[in-house]
Amino acid sequence: MKHRLIYLLNSGQRRLQRWTQARTLEGGVTSAQAGLLFYLDKNDGAPMSAAAAALDLGAPGMSGLADRMRSLSLIERRRDEDDGRAWRLWLTDEGRVALEYSRASLTEMNAKLTEGFSEAEIDVVARWLSSLREKFPVMDET
Template identity: 50%
Template structure:
């Protein structure tokens, strides 16, 4: 039996299923991403978080608004530049991050189950290559 080589289709379906697997009762996969970023760099600028998660600024603003309303983060103006917003985890956000981290670890374990280290290295290398082959500014340069 030949392997299915419809890579775009397979990635799309796999991504949606992973997102559903990552989502928890009150936490979306995108929100979990914000919690992971802030867990590494609490007080990051909203633009830094958006860039790390490969989100456009308007999507990040809406995401931050929803997360602030849910009590996961708080927004604060930057001390040196009042136009800039920094995001901070709240105690509820830190707790949600712990649960999301455990969930992500479980999903990662399930993803690699049944594959050798060498196979996982190839998959990781291939997925990483997508970032080089399709840089963030590809959409912008195609519409200009």
């Protein structure tokens, strides 16, 4: 095979992760935290289970993420009024500020990621990356 896709995908992900972590140190949030902020921006008060599914996280990962974000005052976690066993997640004012910072960072990141490529090329890359989600379904983390 002419392309080392697994290597390139893993290497690119690690480099992108390091780049985003450096941005975190400048006052932002982690990429996982940003993902939840973006989700809650459109789904404030969502059940934790729905947020976990949207972010491709298992229950333990979602619980840990919610705990960390709650300790940073980015979200609130409240009992579901209809199901006392379930929790719902809400953005705080601090979370909305972090969301705006993340939105600006994401704009910069997307510009960097797409630089030098045509829209048609990016469409193919996006289609290929999306196909990974279908070809490799989520495995149960429990």
